Amino acid sequence: MQDKFLKEVLGIVAGKQAEEIVNLLDGTKYVNEFIIAKKLDVTINQTRNILYKISDYGFVSSIRKKDKKKGWYTYFWKIEILKSLNFLKNLLEKNLNQLELQIKSKETKRFYICERCNIEFSEENALSHDFSCDECGSLFTIKDNTKVLREHRRAYELWKKQLNFVEQEIAKEEKKIEKKKLKEAEKEKPKKKVKKKVVKKKPVKKKTIKGKIVKKKVSKKVVKKKSVMKKTSKKKMKKKK
């Protein structure tokens, strides 16, 4: 189900070839772009062009590694599942809103039609045309919208179901991300504690020792400088003499 949605999103954004990329990308691991190109059976530049297009929307992300011998960069790509699904969710919500308005208008308002030209008019428009067609002169008839309404309502239900599925997939993905964060946090916790203990013990001793040494050194330097000053002043004195 998720793959179907992701294909839809990438297809909207970057065309049919982008749909195939969904099968080759992962949501967690970065995939070498040369592997993607090989499996798509297109050149590396064509592959990059598709991926750049998708990355403009933030639906894929990349890291790059420099080839030390050849000096060029290779990109590794990952699909941003949550962002892609949220895009589809927003799109469906927009479509549903528009369709809902159309349904309401067809339910509550009267429409007229010129059956010869197959042009539809709202009641206000029909009135301003005196209920007759400018093109052919025929009189308008009231349009029967029951069939259109039925189709609209069917589409509305379908989109709503799809939106429901997309929201479920988003919830699943968010749970996955949360789990991952928790795991990573658990991994980091014990390490930090050990580090903190070690860090706390050592600097206390070092500081006191260093402090003393530094003070001694400074005082020595000051003494040296003073003696140098004295020497130079003595030399100057000698020169002056």
Ligand SMILES: [Zn+2]
């Ligand atoms: Zn007409």
